Amino acid sequence: MSDNKMMSTNPESVVYQRCTIDLATGRADFAAVPCRNLEDVLGGFGRSFQILAERDVANAYSPENPLILNSGLLTGTSVMTGMRSYFSGYSPLKQSGTGRPGAMWSTGSGNFGNKFKWTGLDEVIFENRSEAPVFAVLRDGANGPEVELKPAGHLIGLTGHAKIMALAAEYPDAHFAAIGPAGENWETNYMGAVVMSTDNELKSGEPKSRFAGRGGMGSLMGYKNLLAIVAQSPDKLQKITPEIRDVNRDILKSGGSARFQPTSQGGGGGTWANIEVLQVFHAVPLNNFRPKGCDNVERLFRDEVEREFEVATEACHRCGIRCHNNLFHKNEDGSRGKLAAKFDFEPLILFGSNLGVHNPKEVCDLIHRCDLLGMDAISLGTTIAYLLDYNERHPEAPILNGATFGDYEKIAALIDGAGRGLYPELGRGVKRLSEALGETAYAMHVKGLELPAYLPDTNPGYIFAIAGGHMSMGTHMMLAKEGKHSLDEWVQAITSGGLLQVGYDMIGLCKFVGVGIGHDIIVRAVKEAAGLEIASADILASVRRAYLRGLALELRQGFHEHEEYTLPSQVMDDPNHKVTLPKFITHDFLAQLRERVWSVFKPEMEGLLPVLKG
Amino acid sequence: MQIRIKLYASLRWKLFEEAEWECTPGQKIASIVEQLGLPRNDVGTVLVNGLHAAWDEIVQDGDVLSFLPRMGGG
Numbered sequence: 001m002s003d004n005k006m007m008s009t010n011p012e013s014v015v016y017q018r019c020t021i022d023l024a025t026g027r028a029d030f031a032a033v034p035c036r037n038l039e040d041v042l043g044g045f046g047r048s049f050q051i052l053a054e055r056d057v058a059n060a061y062s063p064e065n066p067l068i069l070n071s072g073l074l075t076g077t078s079v080m081t082g083m084r085s086y087f088s089g090y091s092p093l094k095q096s097g098t099g100r101p102g103a104m105w106s107t108g109s110g111n112f113g114n115k116f117k118w119t120g121l122d123e124v125i126f127e128n129r130s131e132a133p134v135f136a137v138l139r140d141g142a143n144g145p146e147v148e149l150k151p152a153g154h155l156i157g158l159t160g161h162a163k164i165m166a167l168a169a170e171y172p173d174a175h176f177a178a179i180g181p182a183g184e185n186w187e188t189n190y191m192g193a194v195v196m197s198t199d200n201e202l203k204s205g206e207p208k209s210r211f212a213g214r215g216g217m218g219s220l221m222g223y224k225n226l227l228a229i230v231a232q233s234p235d236k237l238q239k240i241t242p243e244i245r246d247v248n249r250d251i252l253k254s255g256g257s258a259r260f261q262p263t264s265q266g267g268g269g270g271t272w273a274n275i276e277v278l279q280v281f282h283a284v285p286l287n288n289f290r291p292k293g294c295d296n297v298e299r300l301f302r303d304e305v306e307r308e309f310e311v312a313t314e315a316c317h318r319c320g321i322r323c324h325n326n327l328f329h330k331n332e333d334g335s336r337g338k339l340a341a342k343f344d345f346e347p348l349i350l351f352g353s354n355l356g357v358h359n360p361k362e363v364c365d366l367i368h369r370c371d372l373l374g375m376d377a378i379s380l381g382t383t384i385a386y387l388l389d390y391n392e393r394h395p396e397a398p399i400l401n402g403a404t405f406g407d408y409e410k411i412a413a414l415i416d417g418a419g420r421g422l423y424p425e426l427g428r429g430v431k432r433l434s435e436a437l438g439e440t441a442y443a444m445h446v447k448g449l450e451l452p453a454y455l456p457d458t459n460p461g462y463i464f465a466i467a468g469g470h471m472s473m474g475t476h477m478m479l480a481k482e483g484k485h486s487l488d489e490w491v492q493a494i495t496s497g498g499l500l501q502v503g504y505d506m507i508g509l510c511k512f513v514g515v516g517i518g519h520d521i522i523v524r525a526v527k528e529a530a531g532l533e534i535a536s537a538d539i540l541a542s543v544r545r546a547y548l549r550g551l552a553l554e555l556r557q558g559f560h561e562h563e564e565y566t567l568p569s570q571v572m573d574d575p576n577h578k579v580t581l582p583k584f585i586t587h588d589f590l591a592q593l594r595e596r597v598w599s600v601f602k603p604e605m606e607g608l609l610p611v612l613k614g
Numbered sequence: 615m616q617i618r619i620k621l622y623a624s625l626r627w628k629l630f631e632e633a634e635w636e637c638t639p640g641q642k643i644a645s646i647v648e649q650l651g652l653p654r655n656d657v658g659t660v661l662v663n664g665l666h667a668a669w670d671e672i673v674q675d676g677d678v679l680s681f682l683p684r685m686g687g688g
Binding site: 258260263267269271273274276277278280301302303477480481482483512514580 | 627656666684
């Protein structure tokens with residue numbers, strides 16, 4: 001990005017650096033691109049979706065589907081959490097009823113985003129696909145950014161973490177984004193994640209990676225025969241001015257981030273605490289999102305797990321929000337042993353209670369397997385839960401290895417098989433599996449994306465999420481938190497505050513900052529770290545346009561505005577009375593919700609997409 | 615009059631899991647949180663007898679108050 005001072009009215013004064021790499025020829029073209037609008041300035045999916053909207057892509061695995069790596073405005077700055085990088089493309093997993101793929105982005109932290117930004121690039125568009133496996137080196141050269149494609153034969157078959165460590169030996173001042181075996185097996189596994197290196201990982205040699213998991217961006221990378229990306233640059237730490245110091249202090253002091261801090265510092269201990277809160281309402285997913293009211297999930301509470309493991313709270317590079325809960329085995333002498341797994345709410349539930357597995361050691365092992373193979377924990381966990389449910393309902397004709405809930409060893413084998421490309425039934429996601437089996441009522445997905453670990457019975461907002469249920473529509477805990485369940489309240493939540501959650505996936509910060517995207521902290525951060533004066537109202541309007549553009553893109557890709565904006569039918573047809581929260585989601589409720597939300601959104605969506613050529 | 619207070623997750627770790635609590639007639643939930651010494655920002659959800667309640671709600675003898683920490687993230 002140029003460092004021009006900018007008012008909200010002239011985004012074209014901001015220029016970003018793009019590199020387009022044709023993987024088929026190896027050619028790289030650099031361009032300085034003036035921003036078209038504030039979405040381009042803020043970056044992330046706000047920019048990448050405008051590029052995707054210019055393409056007519058009928059199949060995710062086709063040369064015309066680009067993989068876009070970009071950063072946000074505050075990536076690489078000294079604003080706390082400013083280290084996000086984004087991977088965007090048409091998803092192999094998210095698919096409309098017409099068969100056309102949906103646009104997706106996925107994002108993660110670690111230090112890769114910083115290093116990428118410090119190469120001098122804001123965006124890389126990977127076009128076409130390479131004939132042979134390669135990795136891309138992006139570096140800060142003497143005369144500006146340089147790129148190079150190198151043979152990656154030595155990386156084939158390695159886990160994501162092993163690829164990262166192999167490359168780290170070769171590129172000591174770099175960070176890395178890699179795929180695991182799942183991404184390499186893109187034909188049979190659509191849920192490959194992009195595995196991103198952290199400082200902790202490179203220093204300790206332990207697999208403490210972060211993941212851009214949702215939507216199969218790692219599988220798209222695998223299709224392109226791009227096994228890894230190296231971002232090589234000396235550290236270019238931005239000076240922490242008194243104003244930026246104040247912004248960072250305010251982020252730490254805000255109640256929003258405090259809940260993610262370690263318990264030893266008076267915080268909530270990260271997302272792990274959600275399990276205990278949701279259990280108050282018997283709303284913790286169990287046995288494929290079907291709590292029974294006596295759920296045995298207490299064994300996964302933090303204090304229970306601490307009896308068996310040492311829990312270490314760690315943070316991303318220079319971040320004061322220590323949100324990672326890494327579990328270590330305890331040696332016989334009580335000292336810290338090997339890393340067991342990272343334990344956060346989503347993988348904890350989706351490889352634990354939702355599969356009928358309650359032993360923390362076994363849950364750790366399942367999470368670890370998924371991470372090493374480089375898969376999205378949400379998509380895989382939710383798809384396996386469906387399979388176990390199916391097998392329990394059909395004991396006479398189970399599928400695959402016949403696993404049912406709680407069959408830890410068989411579940412481990414399913415994870416390994418999916419990651420190695422041996423189980424396309426799992427690797428292609430729950431939508432396709434349930435349709436092939438003819439039992440879709442209890443397949444937990446919306447628009448082909450598997451649901452995260454919050455019951456659909458509690459969140460009709462899922463239907464208007466554009467890139468995964470809880471990361472792109474901030475309504476997933478509204479019912480448990482506030483008890484609100486009227487139609488008016490849900491229309492209001494979806495059409496106002498809920499959609500603004502995606503702003504963090506533009507600007508380069510992590511959602512764990514915990515304040516609204518139009519908050520004064522964000523405005524000050526943009527001003528001090530990027531030198532741009534952008535009013536809160538303009539940020540909010542830009543985020544809203546970016547979200548609505550994503551929604552418009554869904555409709556253009558053939559998602560049916562009624563039939564595909566719905567929840568798994570079990571929610572409406574067989575309400576779970578064990579959950580003590582209000583049961584309000586009926587077919588009629590959803591029909592009215594759709595009508596009212598579309599009536600707000602559709603007029604605003606007009607003109608947001610370019611007309612496709614030809 | 616007496617009520618029962620239940621705390622969850624980080625709130626439980628800080629104080630206690632469950633306790634009988636003496637309070638005065640007409641006392642509001644906000645003032646009970648203050649008595650407990652819990653920062654209001656730490657409490658995300660309040661339930662009275664299992665139903666969501668507001669800070670200015672007045673408690674009744676025999677009520678069960680549940681305080682849940684703020685939830686977040688994914």
